[in-house]
Amino acid sequence: MSDAPVLELRNVTKTYTVKQGMFGEPKPLTAINDVSLKLGRGEVLGLVGESGCGKSTLAKVLLGLEAPSSGEVLVDGERLDGQDRRKLARRIQPIFQDPYSSLNPRKSIADIVSLPLRVHKVGDAASRDRAVREILDIVGLPARVMNTYPSQMSGGQRQRVAIARALIMKPEIVICDEPTSALDVSVQSQILNLLGDLRQEFGLTYLFISHNLAVVEHLATRVAVMYLGRIVEEASVGELFDTPRHPYSVALLSSVLTPEPGRGVPDTQLGAVFPNPIDPPSGCHFHPRCARAMPHCAQVAPRPLPTPEGHVECHLYDDSRGRAVA
Amino acid sequence: MTDKPLLSVRGLTIDIPVASGTLHAVRGIDFELMKGETLCIVGESGSGKSLTSLALMGLLGGRISRRASRADFDGTDLIAASNRQMRRLRGARMAMIFQEPMTSLNPAYTIGDQLIEALLLHKKVGRAAARDRAVALLEKVGITSAASRLGQYPHQLSGGLRQRVMIAMALMCEPDLLIADEPTTALDVTIQAQILRLLVDLQREMNMAMILITHDLGVVARIADKVAVMYAGELVETGPAADIFNAPTHPYTRGLINCIPVPGKTARGAKLGTIPGIVPSLVGEVTGCPFRTRCSEAVPACRGEIPVRTRHAGRQRILCVHEDGQRAASEVPA
Ligand SMILES: Nc1ncnc2c1ncn2[C@@H]1O[C@H](COP(=O)(O)OP(=O)(O)OP(=O)(O)O)[C@@H](O)[C@H]1O
Ligand SMILES: Nc1ncnc2c1ncn2[C@@H]1O[C@H](COP(=O)(O)OP(=O)(O)OP(=O)(O)O)[C@@H](O)[C@H]1O
Ligand SMILES: [Mg+2]
Ligand SMILES: [Mg+2]
Numbered sequence: 279m280s281d282a283p284v285l286e287l288r289n290v291t292k293t294y295t296v297k298q299g300m301f302g303e304p305k306p307l308t309a310i311n312d313v314s315l316k317l318g319r320g321e322v323l324g325l326v327g328e329s330g331c332g333k334s335t336l337a338k339v340l341l342g343l344e345a346p347s348s349g350e351v352l353v354d355g356e357r358l359d360g361q362d363r364r365k366l367a368r369r370i371q372p373i374f375q376d377p378y379s380s381l382n383p384r385k386s387i388a389d390i391v392s393l394p395l396r397v398h399k400v401g402d403a404a405s406r407d408r409a410v411r412e413i414l415d416i417v418g419l420p421a422r423v424m425n426t427y428p429s430q431m432s433g434g435q436r437q438r439v440a441i442a443r444a445l446i447m448k449p450e451i452v453i454c455d456e457p458t459s460a461l462d463v464s465v466q467s468q469i470l471n472l473l474g475d476l477r478q479e480f481g482l483t484y485l486f487i488s489h490n491l492a493v494v495e496h497l498a499t500r501v502a503v504m505y506l507g508r509i510v511e512e513a514s515v516g517e518l519f520d521t522p523r524h525p526y527s528v529a530l531l532s533s534v535l536t537p538e539p540g541r542g543v544p545d546t547q548l549g550a551v552f553p554n555p556i557d558p559p560s561g562c563h564f565h566p567r568c569a570r571a572m573p574h575c576a577q578v579a580p581r582p583l584p585t586p587e588g589h590v591e592c593h594l595y596d597d598s599r600g601r602a603v604a
Numbered sequence: 605m606t607d608k609p610l611l612s613v614r615g616l617t618i619d620i621p622v623a624s625g626t627l628h629a630v631r632g633i634d635f636e637l638m639k640g641e642t643l644c645i646v647g648e649s650g651s652g653k654s655l656t657s658l659a660l661m662g663l664l665g666g667r668i669s670r671r672a673s674r675a676d677f678d679g680t681d682l683i684a685a686s687n688r689q690m691r692r693l694r695g696a697r698m699a700m701i702f703q704e705p706m707t708s709l710n711p712a713y714t715i716g717d718q719l720i721e722a723l724l725l726h727k728k729v730g731r732a733a734a735r736d737r738a739v740a741l742l743e744k745v746g747i748t749s750a751a752s753r754l755g756q757y758p759h760q761l762s763g764g765l766r767q768r769v770m771i772a773m774a775l776m777c778e779p780d781l782l783i784a785d786e787p788t789t790a791l792d793v794t795i796q797a798q799i800l801r802l803l804v805d806l807q808r809e810m811n812m813a814m815i816l817i818t819h820d821l822g823v824v825a826r827i828a829d830k831v832a833v834m835y836a837g838e839l840v841e842t843g844p845a846a847d848i849f850n851a852p853t854h855p856y857t858r859g860l861i862n863c864i865p866v867p868g869k870t871a872r873g874a875k876l877g878t879i880p881g882i883v884p885s886l887v888g889e890v891t892g893c894p895f896r897t898r899c900s901e902a903v904p905a906c907r908g909e910i911p912v913r914t915r916h917a918g919r920q921r922i923l924c925v926h927e928d929g930q931r932a933a934s935e936v937p938a
Contacts, residue, residue: 328792329763432882433649462649463819467863467876474873489793492822496865496872515872533797535822536867539845543801543826546794 282355283316284483285340285370285451290314290349292335296556305556309335311507312349317451322477322484324498324515326491326530330555331504333487337453340485342366353451364398371444373437375456380440381428387414388424391442398447413442416479417472434465441472448480455487470497491534495519500588503527506553506563513588523590525568562593570594609636610780610813611660614674618655618837621667628886629655630670631837637830639780640811642804644824644845646860647834648883653817656834657783660815661700662690678780696726699774701767703786708770709758715742715769716754722776741772745802764795771803778810785817800827821864825849833857836883836894843920853915853929854922855901893925901931902938 292310297303309332317323325333338344339351342363351358353369371394374380381390388410395406411421417438428436437457444452454473458466470493476482488494494501494515501518503511503526511524522528529548549567553559559566565575575593582589583596618630630652637643645653659670660682675682680693694700702708710718719738723729729737735754742750745768758766767787774782784803788796804827807814818824824831828845833856841854852858862877870876881898884890893899896906905925914921915928922929931937 328794435882463821463863464648464860464879468878468880470865471875471878474875491793492865492867495867496870496874496876519867529794533794534867535793535797535800535820535826537821537825537849537861537864539825539828539849541826543797543804545801546797548794548798 283352284319284354285315285317285485286352286355287313287315287336287340288350288352290336290339290346290351292332292339292344293347307556308507308558309555310339310346313507313509314349315502315509315512317483317485319450319483320477320481321500322486322498324494324501325485325487325504326489326494326501327504329489332507333504334455336504337372337455337485337487340451340453341370341372367394367449368398368447369449370451370453371447371449373440373444373452373454373457375459381436383428386425386427387419387431387439390428390439391424391446394443394447400447409446410442413446416445416476417442418468432465433461434468437461437465437469438472441469441476445476445480449482451483451485453485453487456489457486458493459489466493473497491531492536503530506555506558508563508591509589510564510592511588511590513585513590517585517587523585523595524564524592525570525594526564529569562591609676610639610641610678611637612674612676613660613672616656616659616670616672616675618652618659618664618668618670620669622887625887628888628890629837630659631886631890633832633834633837633839635830635832635839635842637781637813637815639813640807641829642807642814642816642827643830643832644828645815645817645832645834646819646821646824648836649819650883651834652837653834654785657700657785657815657817661694661698661783662687663694663700692726695722695779696777697779698781698783699777699779701770701774701782701784701787703789708773709766711758714755714757715761719754719769719773719776722773726777737776738772741775742769744806745769745772746798747772764791764799767791767795767799768802771799771806775806775810779812781813781815782807783815783817786819787816788823789819796823803827821861833860837886837890838894838923839921840895840924841920841922843916847916847920851920853920854895854924855899855929856895857922858929859898893923896938901926901929903931903935904938906938 290310290313291308294307294309295304296307327333339346342358391410391413392406395401395409410424414421419435419438458469486497498515501513501515502509503524505526511527522531529546532544533546547569561576561578562580565571572593580591580593580596582591614634615632616630617632620627620629647653658664664670672683716738720734723734723737738754739750742753747753747765747768788799800823825845831843831845831848832839833841835856841857852861859877859879865876879898884894884897892907893910896902903925910923910925912921912923913927
């Protein structure tokens with residue numbers, strides 16, 4: 279059964295209710311719109327897309343921090359909502375963006391890292407102490423930091439503490455939401471190397487959310503591109519970066535500034551106006567900004583079309599080009 | 605004259621009194637900038653990039669002291685200038701874009717009022733002319749239906765739009781020098797590319813010089829004429845962008861460039877370069893090279909006086925005991 283996905287989303291939708299302005303009517307905001315996704319063991323799924331497209335919401339649903347409005351989440355083929363939160367936390371752990379605010383400043387590093395063990399009542403004091411030392415060693419922190427506090431550590435060290443805390447329960451899946459965005463590049467590379475090593479060593483599976491496409495290309499095995507609550511393209515990392523299909527993927531990749539002097543800043547060919555998620559554009563949500571939009575793109579929402587290693591949602595790849603469906 | 609720099613800084617030093625003594629945050633940095641040129645300052649968090657720009661703008665907090673043997677902006681001594689002189693320069697001839705747009709947009713006033721005030725304060729123009737310029741600039745920075753935006757308040761705009769408004773505001777008086785501190789760090793990559801393109805276009809159009817502070821080496825490579833690499837309060841390497849990227853010399857610069865994955869060059873999943881260790885404390889007396897504790901090229905001499913070395917006919921300068929930033933095989937490591 280090694281082919282069964284460790285984590286799967288089936289038609290998951292998450293709708294929030296928001297009020298626009300002080301006297302506005304409450305309106306639904308679809309943060310994730312009918313998303314299906316499979317994550318195989320040992321894979322690193324990079325999740326990319328514009329600010330507000332629903333990446334963190336997806337992460338929260340996977341972590342069980344938000345209940346989907348409809349659809350289901352399966353871990354190792356089991357439905358998530360049937361399992362209790364604690365059991366889930368042993369298998370899926372998060373690493374968030376901000377190593378400054380996510381660690382309690384009044385607790386020692388040993389307390390912070392051992393907290394999950396105490397919550398889950400694992401082992402006695404001595405064995406927990408051993409486990410903390412072991413995990414600190416794995417993430418490259420000396421045992422003497424156990425009695426220090428977050429304020430005495432650098433950004434990279436704090437993020438290592440956050441990783442140690444996430445790994446001490448030996449989870450199978452780690453959800454990383456912008457784990458290196460707040461860090462200097464010299465620290466970022468240490469954390470990326472560490473995440474790569476841990477994956478090799480423990481067969482971890484990652485969902486890796488990042489705005490930095492060079493980092494995603496480096497670490498991910500698969501990539502999902504999100505736009506306004508939908509995964510508009512999914513492919514292996516090689517396929518996505520070598521032959522992006524969706525015009526939004528193309529725009530995203532073309533805006534990557536590689537450190538090559540003299541090449542100037544590329545033109546993304548993309549309008550700047552991010553659509554209102556409460557009132558998304560008709561048809562294909564991306565059509566108002568799409569350089570290749572066709573008339574029917576404004577009328578007909580594209581369906582997922584299979585590609586050699588994933589799917590794409592775009593009328594350009596639809597034989598009927600959307601007309602037949604209209 | 606074209607060969608006279610617009611901005612020339614020698615020995616800029618910034619000290620901050622802190623509980624445990626004096627923080628020597630910036631220690632004797634030199635750089636210059638010609639009209640229309642772009643200088644990018646990159647470097648570790650906390651290395652003094654923002655303080656440097658605030659010092660030039662005369663916006664450091666009262667407790668912080670600055671000095672320099674030279675800080676000349678087109679004939680004005682930026683350190684000796686009175687508050688009144690500085691107020692006149694700021695906005696009119698030097699402008700700044702801050703990382704967080706909300707720090708410089710006033711939430712209580714409309715976008716229009718803030719843009720128009722910026723101009724009325726510094727230039728002898730009528731309100732109607734100022735309003736026209738505000739609309740024209742908002743359109744230039746890619747804001748649609750600009751005239752109707754004038755009546756909106758900052759909180760009614762998205763982050764990307766606010767950052768554009770900030771840029772428009774900084775450009776209202778056509779400054780000769782624009783200092784932008786991480787102007788795109790908080791934005792999406794697509795919007796980042798759009799805003800940088802826009803800045804470069806407007807800069808060319810107005811022949812404006814620009815100092816851009818960023819952590820992002822990709823941004824630096826694509827827009828800098830000159831690069832200054834800052835580490836722990838010193839400019840450890842300065843030079844033309846092409847030289848810095850094609851022949852980085854200081855061990856910190858080389859380390860930095862090795863840390864980032866470069867699409868098409870770094871093998872996917874391969875180990876990235878790292879710079880182990882942490883930045884030293886700059887409280888109290890600071891001697892020797894501040895990078896020596898993290899440097900693979902360190903030798904005992906790194907504790908002493910560090911010479912300035914110039915390369916490529918003086919265009920590239922490094923602060924290092926090694927001529928070419930590398931320890932000879934015969935030298936003993938520290
Ligand atoms: N608790 C909430 N209540 C109402 N709306 C929400 C809530 N959380 C998120 N949203 C909305 O859902 C959409 C998706 O938000 P989400 O945080 O998932 O985006 P994201 O892709 O993670 O963005 P970023 O890259 O900026 O982190 C946004 O429009 C956001 O405003
Ligand atoms: N008002 C202040 N009081 C005390 N210390 C300060 C003050 N302002 C800055 N510092 C310190 O001076 C050093 C340089 O700060 P600066 O903000 O210039 O760094 P930076 O290079 O801009 O970093 P970043 O990339 O994180 O923005 C840091 O160690 C910072 O903590
Ligand atoms: Mg998010
Ligand atoms: Mg700064």
